[in-house]
Amino acid sequence: MVPIPQETSVLRVVNFADGSNAALGRNEPYQFARAHAFAFYRQRVLYSFIPKNACSTLRFSLAVANGALTPASDVNWIHANNPTFVADPEFVATCAYAFVVLRCPFRRLASCYLDKIVDGERHLLNLFPAPVYYLHRAFGRQALARKVQSLSFADFVRRIAAQEPRDMDSHWRPQSDFLLLRHYDDYFALEEFGRVQAALAAQGIDIIDTRGRLGHDTSGLDKISGRFTAVPGHQIRALKDQGQVPAPDSLYDDETIALVRRLYADDITLYQERFGPGNLLF
Incomplete structure (x- = not known):
């Protein structure tokens, strides 16, 4: 023992x-x-x-x-x-x-998007301005879920890039x-x-x-390559329903890589200091 x-x-x-x-x-x-x-x-x-x-x-x-x-x-x-x-x-x-x-940090944000945004999570902190959130919620849960799923990965990253860390949902803080x-x-x-x-x-x-x-993770799905940065979440959800999901790196382009490097600079530094750069996506 x-x-x-x-x-x-x-x-x-x-x-x-x-x-x-x-x-x-x-x-x-x-x-x-x-x-x-x-x-x-x-x-x-x-x-x-x-x-x-x-x-x-x-x-x-x-x-x-x-x-x-x-x-x-x-x-x-x-x-x-x-x-x-x-x-x-x-x-x-x-x-x-x-x-x-x-x-x-790059993989974590991709995982957050493929889980919370693509699946239409309705209880995410400050994803939308309050008037937008309440307008869509007034039409029912599915209307709000569809609004969340309308976001591409690029849309999502640009939105959180405008937030202060204290205002971020914990899944991407x-x-x-x-x-x-x-x-x-x-x-x-x-x-x-x-x-x-x-x-x-x-x-x-x-x-x-x-x-x-x-079923929150994507480990059991086939990873596919391509350019998915601007693809709306509802289209990626359809792929998940068929057992496929974009590989994490296929969600990124030069703009989103640069935004994540700025937003999560401290996290990237911490990760590199502890583990080296080998497992960083970019």
Whole structure:
């Protein structure tokens, strides 16, 4: 049996706290990051949750490890329970092990588009101006979904390029905004997810893969090449229904590559510093 770590002598220094003299309860960057820092209680492990970075698999594994679910439970439970296992400040300061999973920013944004936009997700923060959102919602859920699906990848990237990070939906907000700690014991690349499974097994945590039960990812679809930057989402949805999906690089052109490099410069730098450039799409 793997021993459960009980304490650590490591000083856990948090990000964002010294960016403002306001009380931490009113420090938005700090509160945002802490709201995404989850506790594996028995193992004393802290996990910083970043959407689109194997987050459903890890959140479900967390719920099972904490005794809220069994491996056979409904995976959709996790979507209403993000606040359930948020680590309190004492846990953050005294956790025995802390980790985060990062992803190539180009691949993460492509995954977000192919999931949330192409499938017509209706609950995305600030994707449209409020008058546009409420106008389409007034005509029903399907009308709003069709509006979302009308966006090409280029449309989507241009829209988020006009946003401040604090106004972005969490699925495309910069990954660096989620990092509660200045240093984690392990930084993992999603592109090498096998390392996560091995490292967490050493901490007494079993990873339960939820991809086949949720269908959010595109790993089971045939990747096709071409030029899909300007293709509306509803046309790509039709391809998905036929078992095909554009390869991530086929969504990009020079303009969208440049926009992503500007928007996610800190994330790209962080990824390169931790893993090198090998798994970056561009």
